[in-house]
Amino acid sequence: MKKIVSLVVVLILMLNVSCDKCEEGxxxxxxxxxxxxxxxxxDENVFENETFLPTQIVIKDLEDKLVPFRFIPNSNLIQIFPNTQNLVDNTIELTLNNPTTLTTEEIIITNDLSAKQEECYTTYKVENIQVPNNISNVVDGIYVIKI
Known part of the structure; x- marks a missing residue:
């Protein structure tokens, strides 16, 4: 009887313990x-001088799907989270709108992604960011676009 109970305990432990080192989080x-x-x-940030409002930012891809982003108020930056389904030749359109002054600016941004397969997930890195219709440069990892 002890052998059967021991065998059942061992089987239960084997079924519950996974060799997968990935944690749920x-x-x-x-x-x-x-x-x-x-x-x-x-040379002023367009959100600082209130030329445009953060609530009037729209970012879409070429298929007219919304691209997720986050506006960071303390630094007046936009953090863009591009779609990771296509690794090359991604194009997004960032639209700024001021309904009070009826001013609209459209900025085209292209990028590529690289993928690195980790043990539990795939890591993506945005590369080759271009702003073909505007003057831009990179300052401390931030893409500064002039309009």
């Missing part, structure tokens, strides 16, 4: 990049 940080939009004439 293990997730990769989503791929993203930061953008600052600057007025080309004044």
């Amino acid at each position: 293990d997730r990769a940080t989503p791929a993203s990049f930061f953008v600052a939009i600057i007025d080309a004439t004044t």
Whole structure:
């Protein structure tokens, strides 16, 4: 009888203990990049000088699907989370709108992604960010775009 109970306990332990080293909470940080939009004439951030409002930002891909983003109020930056389904030639359109002044700006941003398979998840990194229709440069990892 003791052998049967011991065998059952061992079987239960084997079924409950997985060799998988991945924990349920293990997730990769989503791929993203930061953008600052600057007025080309004044060199002021367009959200700081209230040329545009953070509530009027819309970011879409070429298939007209919304691209997730986060506006960071203390630094007036936009953190963009591009779609990771396509690794190359991704294009998004960032639209700024001010309904009071009836001003609209559209900024085209292209990027590629690299994928690295980890043990429990895939990590994506945004690469080759281009802003073909605007002057832009990278300052401390932030893409500064002049409009």
